[in-house]
Amino acid sequence: MKKNKALEKIQQRCQALYEDLNLATVRAWKAEAPGRKAIGFMPVYIPREILHAAGILPVGLMGADIEIIRGDAYFQSYICHIPRSTIEMAVNGSLDALDGVIFPSICDVIRNLSGMWKMMFPDKYSKYLDLPQNFTPGLAGEYYIAELRTLAADMERLSGHRITDDALRESIRLYNRNRELVLELYDLRAEKPWQVRTVELYLLLRAGNLLPVEEHNAMLEAYREAIEGEERQALDNSRIVLTGAFCEQPPLGLIHTIERSGCYIVDDDFVLGSRFLTAPIPEEGDPVANIAQTFLDHAMETPFVYIAEKEKGEALVRQCRRRRGEGVIFSAASFCDPALLDQPMVSAAVEREGIPYTEFKYAENTGQFQVIKEQTGTFSDSIKLWGNE
Amino acid sequence: MSAQVTRIKPEADQPLPGNEVQKERSMVLQKEMIASHYKALAASAETGCKVVYTFVPGNLNELIGSFDNLLPVHPEINALQNAMRKRTGKMVLEAEKLGHSEDVCAYVKADIGMARSGNIGPSGTRIPDPHLLLLSYTGCFTFLKWFELLREEYNAPVAMLHTPYQGDGIVTDSMRAYMVRQIKEEVIPKLEKVSGRKFDIDKLREMLARSRQAEDDLVAVLESAKNVPSPIDAYFGAVYYIGPIFSAFRGTEAAVEYYRELRKEVEARLAAGQGPVTPEGEMGPERYRLVVEGPPNWTSFRDFWKMFYDEGAVVVASSYAKVGGLYDQGFRHDPEHPLESLADYCFGCYTNLNLPSRVALLSKYVREYQADGFLINSIKSCNSFSAGQLLILREVEQRTGIAGGFVESDLVDPRYFSGANIKTRMESYFQMIEQKRKGAA
Amino acid sequence: MKLYLGIDLGSTTTKAVVMDANQVILGKGITNSRSNYDTACAIAQNEAFIDTRFSLFRRQMSTGAVELGTGAVELGNLEAFLTGLEANFRLEQFLRQLRHLTEISMAEISKGRVDQALRTPLRDKLEQLFEEIAVEALEWFRPGAAKRSDFFRDLAGNAYMRGAEALAEPDGVTYDMLVNVYDKCIIRVENTLLDLSLEGNMGKALDRSFGDGGRDGLSEEAEAEIRSAADQVLDISLEVLNAVGTGYGRARLPFPKERIRSEILCHGLGAHTMFPGTATVLDIGGQDTKAIQVDPEGIVTSFQMNDRCAAGCGRYLGYIADELNMGVQELGPLAMQANKSVRINSTCTVFAGAELRERLNNGERREDILQGLHRAIILRAMSLLARSGGIEDEFTFTGGVANNEAAVHALSTLVEENYGKRKLNISANSIYTGAVGAALFALRNVAG
Structure with a gap:
């Protein structure tokens, strides 16, 4: 098989970005022009367009599978892992390139982390972004627009750049394109899962945490092109949808394990922020209002959004059908309240539809995959047997 | 609602020593209030009253009460009352059998477990199913999930009230406007629909005026702990004192009377130089004054309390006594601005404060209540309280110069109360304070 | 003679320490706690008193209070004799x-x-x-x-x-x-209280030492004087002025409440007694880990304990040893032969075996995994230390795990990396730390 140099280059770049825990990439970007600022954000979703329009680099923070030396001193044993690694990196200087961090309203742990940040790093910008939870039409728009305008004003002050409506529209256009490219790859993977490997796709998404959106868009396009020239063999794997991994990310080994155990992951909720809005933001009109309204109308149904007047799990069932998933794997992070409290409702919906499922918990520093491999392997086999009957 | 509460008259013909009669009276009053509420719930099908489930923090009790035919149910209170009766262990297991994780909030699991075993409440009568779930999402993310679960369980409509968090330690006009709008356009219409009656703002105003009265008396009771010795315990004891005002009775005539009585009793104890009353009677001399952060453990409530009063430790201020409102920091319900004041009430609940505000408040309590100890009871179930408490501990220590103590337990899951471990820590902590005093002297 | 007694009734061993009015430790006794705390307590006390009399014997003879007569031996020889006698x-x-x-x-x-x-x-x-x-x-x-x-x-x-x-x-x-x-x-x-006292057994021991040519060049006069010195020491009346108890079974001690002190306070004070410069104490025992800060008087100013889960305590090493079919005391030396440290994420006793097996299956060396395990345990302890207020100079490490060289190595490395140079104290007698603290409390409470 001839070497696909373009693909290899992208793979290497993604791997390097994934391993760039000290944010050297961000430092380099800042050094390119004086006065550049970078703001980190915790999972899952923030309107990156507003940061981008102010010339600020949004940097996605997703914890890390690192040795925890100081982070455990801040959290009891019954709290999930991502805040430990986040504090660890903040305290050991890995996040020094950031001029601040935004904490979206995803759960009480991340919420309280925003206050810890205020006390531990009083010189840095720290913002709790309380995304609206009341999706009844007409109720939350004004509030959310006001929140976004406050955020925009903060970004203007921090960067020294005014955010013009035109600049914001341009940012919206770029991120719309980014979401579009990501979705295309998700579609392509569902179509040919042997061609777009999940680990590869995952690393591509992770690259978007550090790269400016322009560069990330180019990378996604290049990957799309490179993968077409690649000949990869289809295996007799079962097609599963992986869900629950929405904030704390699993170690790469876990994704490898699932794939190697005979499962094609045909949909997942890794790095959810990259496709959190399920429709493009209108590129004409008041850009702030457009960002707000698109969130209110098209926020992805995830455990951290209140689902009003709809059946829980409906979205997952729909997604499973659309991607022709044959089964669902629930893999929640240990001690993750939103995911674990959601799971009984969502798994019941999946069961009602006759879709087989299995479940396990993980942490970002899970070091043992053998048990998971056996579980997902058996699950895959049972799907195949059951499907062939 | 208020009309259904039976008022208890003091039995004047039983001549008992002064204090005991008074102590009896507020406790009897409260007992009767609670019993009558559960009775009213059990009879709701006959009386035609509709049932609204809602949470303690950010509850809109006056609004519910203003409809006259709506009865509130607070699932946390059912869970904790069941826990005090040692019933929740089974309920939690029941929920885990249904697929709920061991990792998550035990209040939720106890509630689901109760629902699945006949919904028999702590009083032994059946709790009726909800006609409406009033989801006041205030200070706790789990509330969202909890009512999603109950919606599936009961197929009841939900009225959403999203209280924005005080992330920057302030309440902005747009936050307040969002709340008022939700109350006006979502909560009230849904309450009207369930009740079948029109919302009457004047009735709401009347109730808010009564709330205000009771709130004044509650604050006087809580602040009596600034005296040395303190006549009350502001954590274990306060659990009883906050009961009516944090739940179904705020805004009722019964609550006004209860708090008037309670205040009189506490003032009498103060005048007599008496300390708090414990389940085993009068407490011995006050030896330690503590500020406590975090909810109590309910499954071993008395054992835990005993570890304090046996050592002469009095809790003089606690954050738990503020989960249903920070009245001692000046907030009062305001009949002049009814909806805005309901919004402000929600914003001010303790778990809706950011961590810097919590640290400032706790440090202030240590100083104002002349505490010589600061203890955190870290609750496994409650990330809203617990995430970040180790930093709170360090910050309060630094600001006040007193050493903090740290114990871990749970709300209603008996598996997470390790008596021996907690006792060792508590004893060590008290002995440490004592040794430090000796060293300083 | 006026003495002070400290008793540490631990879940596995019971320790007793006897101290004189000058804070000198005269005797130590240890026994396993068994199911019977009362017996354990009595035996540990007896042992501590026997040890005390040996100390007094030694002190009396070496200070020259006993004339050794014409055949007097040199001090070195005397020491050898006394060691033999005790044996x-x-x-x-x-x-x-x-x-x-x-x-x-x-x-x-x-x-x-x-x-x-x-x-x-x-x-x-x-x-x-x-x-x-x-x-x-x-x-x-x-x-x-x-x-x-x-x-x-x-x-x-x-x-x-x-x-x-x-x-x-x-x-x-x-x-x-x-x-x-x-x-x-x-x-x-x-569970039987036998006569194991000095009084009942010293005569035979002396006979044994002096018999079989064991006199080691001591003259008959010297023997006579030693025997009389022994009698004198046996005649000294040992009067316990105060006793303080601590430890897991402390509630079982027949002491009034004010004579019971918490393990943490006793541990802090005990570490201070053994190493007066102690500011921070780490104790890793079988079931729990404690991080303690003490002031210059040995009074605890802050402490943290592990939660209900015993992850990262000595017990965890026990599971690992079982899993590897090794003795727990062999783990440290093997870990010291590592070339690198494999990162171990779970110090949970439940998952320990699975993670270990998986690392082995992946081809990692036992030595390297073990070094990682020791580091993982110490990392947990570092968290407790940080919660309790950090690590000040001097830093005293106690408990069973303090005898494990790999744990000590991991600890000193991490301490230096995170807090800078600290003097690390480890006593061979660290198992007595709690009892020593209790004895000093007994002394102070009477004096104060």
């Missing part, structure tokens, strides 16, 4: 217990459900077995012999099992029968 005394104690074990074992055979036909051969075998142990014991207590357990159960048990294996016959007195007798009787021996 002989311990031997006498051992033999006393062995005799008791023999007696009740014989009685057990008579009343037990032993087949009539087998009773005589069983009795013969046991007699032979106990005689062999008594002979072997002479070796164990010879000066310079390898260090062995202090507990009768361990010493006698080991030898008994070996002997039983050798003597058992598949068709007659089987191994199981022999073991059965031992198992039934050993607890009773432990």
Whole structure:
């Protein structure tokens, strides 16, 4: 098989970005022009367009599978892992390139982390972004627009750049394109899962945490092109949808394990922020209002959004059908309240539809995959047997 | 609602020593209030009253009460009352059998477990199913999930009230406007629909005026702990004192009377130089004054309390006594601005404060209540309280110069109360304070 | 003589410490806690008093309070003599217990459900077995012999099992029968208060030391004077002015409440007594880990304990050792041979085995995994230390895990990386830390 140099280059770049825990990439970007600022954000979703329009680099923070030396001193044993690694990196200087961090309203742990940040790093910008939870039409728009305008004003002050409506529209256009490219790859993977490997796709998404959106868009396009020239063999794997991994990310080994155990992951909720809005933001009109309204109308149904007047799990069932998933794997992070409290409702919906499922918990520093491999392997086999009957 | 509460008259013909009669009276009053509420719930099908489930923090009790035919149910209170009766262990297991994780909030699991075993409440009568779930999402993310679960369980409509968090330690006009709008356009219409009656703002105003009265008396009771010795315990004891005002009775005539009585009793104890009353009677001399952060453990409530009063430790201020409102920091319900004041009430609940505000408040309590100890009871179930408490501990220590103590337990899951471990820590902590005093002297 | 007693009633061992008015530790005693705290407490106290008398004996002789007459020995020789004497005394104690074990074992055979036909051969075998142990014991207590357990159960048990294996016959007195007798009787021996006192056994020990040419060049006069010094020391009345208890079983002690002190306070004060410069104490025991800060007087100013989960405590190392089929004391030395440290994420006792097996399956070396395991344990301890207020100079490490060189290595590395250079104190007697603190509390409470 001839070497696909373009693909290899992208793979290497993604791997390097994934391993760039000290944010050297961000430092380099800042050094390119004086006065550049970078703001980190915790999972899952923030309107990156507003940061981008102010010339600020949004940097996605997703914890890390690192040795925890100081982070455990801040959290009891019954709290999930991502805040430990986040504090660890903040305290050991890995996040020094950031001029601040935004904490979206995803759960009480991340919420309280925003206050810890205020006390531990009083010189840095720290913002709790309380995304609206009341999706009844007409109720939350004004509030959310006001929140976004406050955020925009903060970004203007921090960067020294005014955010013009035109600049914001341009940012919206770029991120719309980014979401579009990501979705295309998700579609392509569902179509040919042997061609777009999940680990590869995952690393591509992770690259978007550090790269400016322009560069990330180019990378996604290049990957799309490179993968077409690649000949990869289809295996007799079962097609599963992986869900629950929405904030704390699993170690790469876990994704490898699932794939190697005979499962094609045909949909997942890794790095959810990259496709959190399920429709493009209108590129004409008041850009702030457009960002707000698109969130209110098209926020992805995830455990951290209140689902009003709809059946829980409906979205997952729909997604499973659309991607022709044959089964669902629930893999929640240990001690993750939103995911674990959601799971009984969502798994019941999946069961009602006759879709087989299995479940396990993980942490970002899970070091043992053998048990998971056996579980997902058996699950895959049972799907195949059951499907062939 | 208020009309259904039976008022208890003091039995004047039983001549008992002064204090005991008074102590009896507020406790009897409260007992009767609670019993009558559960009775009213059990009879709701006959009386035609509709049932609204809602949470303690950010509850809109006056609004519910203003409809006259709506009865509130607070699932946390059912869970904790069941826990005090040692019933929740089974309920939690029941929920885990249904697929709920061991990792998550035990209040939720106890509630689901109760629902699945006949919904028999702590009083032994059946709790009726909800006609409406009033989801006041205030200070706790789990509330969202909890009512999603109950919606599936009961197929009841939900009225959403999203209280924005005080992330920057302030309440902005747009936050307040969002709340008022939700109350006006979502909560009230849904309450009207369930009740079948029109919302009457004047009735709401009347109730808010009564709330205000009771709130004044509650604050006087809580602040009596600034005296040395303190006549009350502001954590274990306060659990009883906050009961009516944090739940179904705020805004009722019964609550006004209860708090008037309670205040009189506490003032009498103060005048007599008496300390708090414990389940085993009068407490011995006050030896330690503590500020406590975090909810109590309910499954071993008395054992835990005993570890304090046996050592002469009095809790003089606690954050738990503020989960249903920070009245001692000046907030009062305001009949002049009814909806805005309901919004402000929600914003001010303790778990809706950011961590810097919590640290400032706790440090202030240590100083104002002349505490010589600061203890955190870290609750496994409650990330809203617990995430970040180790930093709170360090910050309060630094600001006040007193050493903090740290114990871990749970709300209603008996598996997470390790008596021996907690006792060792508590004893060590008290002995440490004592040794430090000796060293300083 | 006025003395102060500290007792630490731990979940596995009970320790007693005797201290004089000048805060000098005169005696230490240890025994296993068994199911019977009262007996454990009494035995540990007896041992501590015996140790105290030996200290006094030593002190009296070395300060020249006893004239050694014409054949006076040099101080070095005297030390050797006293060491030998103490060993002989311990031997006498051992033999006393062995005799008791023999007696009740014989009685057990008579009343037990032993087949009539087998009773005589069983009795013969046991007699032979106990005689062999008594002979072997002479070796164990010879000066310079390898260090062995202090507990009768361990010493006698080991030898008994070996002997039983050798003597058992598949068709007659089987191994199981022999073991059965031992198992039934050993607890009773432990729970009987035998006369193991100095008074009751010193004479025989002295005879043993001076007999068999063991006089080591001491003249008859010297022997006479030593014997009289021994009598004098035995005549000193030891008066306990105050006693303080601590530890897991502290509530069982027949002490009033004010004489019971928490383990944490005693630990802090004990560490301070052993190393007066101590500012921070880390104790990693079997079931819990404590991080303690003390002031210059040894008073605890802040502390943190692990939560209800025993992850990262000594017990975890026990599981790992079982998993690897090794003795727990072999783990440290093996880990020290590592080339690198494999990162171990779970110090949870439940997951320990699975993670270990998976690392082994992945081809990691045992040494490297073990080094990672020790680091993981110490990292948990570092969190507790940070919560309690960090690590100040000097830093004292106590508890069973303090004897593990790999743990100590990981700790000193991490401490230096995170807090800078700190003087790290570890005492060979760290198991007595809590009891020492209790004894000092006893002294201070009377003085204060």
